[in-house]
Amino acid sequence: MSLSNGQHQKIEQSKQTGELIAIKVAAETAHENEELDVLTDSAYALDSLLKNAKRHEDIGYIGIKNKNIIANTLASLRKRRNTIQMQWVEGHSGHEGNENANRLAKEGAEKDTPDHLDWSIPPTLCLTGAKLNQLTQSLAHQAVLTAKLEKEREKYGLRPRTEANPEKTKLSLEDDFGISPTQHAIWRGIRNRDFSRKARNFLWMVIHDAYMTGSHWLRPTFKEELQERATCHHDGRLETMEHILTECDSPGQALIWELVGSMWQRKSKKPWSKPSAGTIMGASLGEVLHETTQKRLTGESRLRRILITEAAYLIWVLRCERVIANDNV
Ligand SMILES: [Zn+2]
Incomplete structure (x- = not known):
């Protein structure tokens, strides 16, 4: 109805x-x-x-x-x-x-x-x-957090959870490769056999926005101390998966992408730019082409998608270890 x-x-x-x-x-x-x-x-x-x-x-x-x-x-x-x-x-x-x-x-x-x-x-x-x-203090706090979340959503143009990530992936692939895959192709892409099973599961969870990160902690029924987990302890920003994988100042994130970038340049002799969240989620669909013939370079394409996906998974694992060991300080 x-x-x-x-x-x-x-x-x-x-x-x-x-x-x-x-x-x-x-x-x-x-x-x-x-x-x-x-x-x-x-x-x-x-x-x-x-x-x-x-x-x-x-x-x-x-x-x-x-x-x-x-x-x-x-x-x-x-x-x-x-x-x-x-x-x-x-x-x-x-x-x-x-x-x-x-x-x-x-x-x-x-x-x-x-x-x-x-x-x-x-x-x-x-x-x-x-x-x-x-209006008790806790209710007021909840109202403020909800309003804050709404603002963040507006600022970053966030769509409802189920649509946001496939859409973001598509936009990144349009930017990076000039291709515009269907949602179905994006979902199918995460099952690419070049990925380890763990990396595939990770991608599936990320695209479904299924990990407990960021605004997931702002559920109205959650107590204040749980709601505080929505923000990153390093920089106080909303700790979305995008923040963890591409923006956070915490040790690991930038360094891993730097290492991956130099490895890529050494092996492929091709330029590198740090992937966005959409590029990561759509890693299997981006094909590397030969500069002049525009032919698909199978080896390079494969290397690229494995590097990006495994690096993102590693950043996530390190972040979880940090959160469990010392509360992500
Ligand atoms: Zn952070």
Whole structure:
């Protein structure tokens, strides 16, 4: 299901969001003068809309998952004029309404085209912003970190995690080699047989942004001391994989690239420039060509991709050892 707020904002699809949206739709579609009886097997939905609602509004929903959907569903309920009853029923136990709801949910999940919902909340029904007296230090800290992360994202033009790295790889390959591979080719490239198994796994993890680095530590549910791991202890910058592999001042990073560069120049007699994160992720796809004939040089291409990938993997291993041994100081 996708929701329309004028900008066609997509929402995370999960059991929880589905339960909330179902209640929102019920509140929107039942005749306005009728009493509304909501029967749900979702303790999460009941807690979000009843037990925790006031507390969450008081803290401006800082760090609360699905906050937009919760606030929006509450607003739809508040718009109603008559009594609303909410009741928990046991799921999958033969309750007629519950069984029908499950059937509809299954049908909905298999739809080819998304539904659109009215996502506009009258401002009077949606409370935003934390009440000052409810803003504890830790919540304030979280709000500041989230804002900081948003800024970093804007500054570096970061896309959502799943898209960012293949896109970055493609751009680097366009710059370095004038080629524009598909995402599929980029994913296939990391399985190149020239790479060691460890290097292949490493590349897979890097392109999926699956290592716990940088903004991964800024999850709202993480305690402050965990969130501090988002930044590099050397230079205080957000410790993204790109930072570790190509920017960090810590010992190792620059030196390894320097050694790799001089080895490359000695063996291939060709120029070298320090790879970017995109160049590293797309190392298997860059082909070295003969200067005049433009023919592919198989040996050099192979050497280049092995050097870049193994060097990046080595920098990562050294960084992890440093973090484990002495907290990356
Ligand atoms: Zn650093």
